Amino acid sequence: MSGAFETSTRRCDKAGCEEPGQYRAPKSPRNLEDFFWFCKEHVREYNLNWNYFQGQSEEEFQEFLDNATVWDRPTKPFGRAAQDQKWARHGIDDPLEILGANGTNPEVRAKMNLRKLPPTERKALEILEAKDSWTRAEIRKQYKSLVKDLHPDMNGGDRSDEDRLQEVVWAWDQIKESRSFRD
Ligand SMILES: [Zn+2]
Structure with missing residues (x-):
């Protein structure tokens, strides 16, 4: 320190x-x-x-520490299955949000309009920079716009955003299948 x-x-x-x-x-x-x-x-x-x-x-x-995704770098390139397993294993939301002063305060959580979502879906929303309250269609729109920005075909073959793109695709997979969101 x-x-x-x-x-x-x-x-x-x-x-x-x-x-x-x-x-x-x-x-x-x-x-x-x-x-x-x-x-x-x-x-x-x-x-x-x-x-x-x-x-x-x-x-x-x-x-x-064992549960904190934030403290270990995702392995590159990450396999879809391995990544799923990793997040599933954590069983909790972003540890900083949950364990931080804000996250432990129910009033703050209520104000932030956080509802109970499975951890993978919570993670997926974070990745997609989407809100709890969004409909599936809104999230899909956001997903498409992110993919467009990140896809190598769309930015002159630049592959530097590839990891982020994989995450985004993974995230949409979670939301697509989820029953937590209105269409
Ligand atoms: Zn840093």
């Missing part, structure tokens, strides 16, 4: 973050030798979660 390590050549350990990982944070209160490496923003986020777990058991903290 110290200052930046300017010499670090790592990338931030938060999934999807491309910033250099110059700030380290211990992986658990009982394992202070093993570190995650984060950018400034994400070490702050991590520390907030860490603080939340002060006063809770090591098991709970470990469970959080």
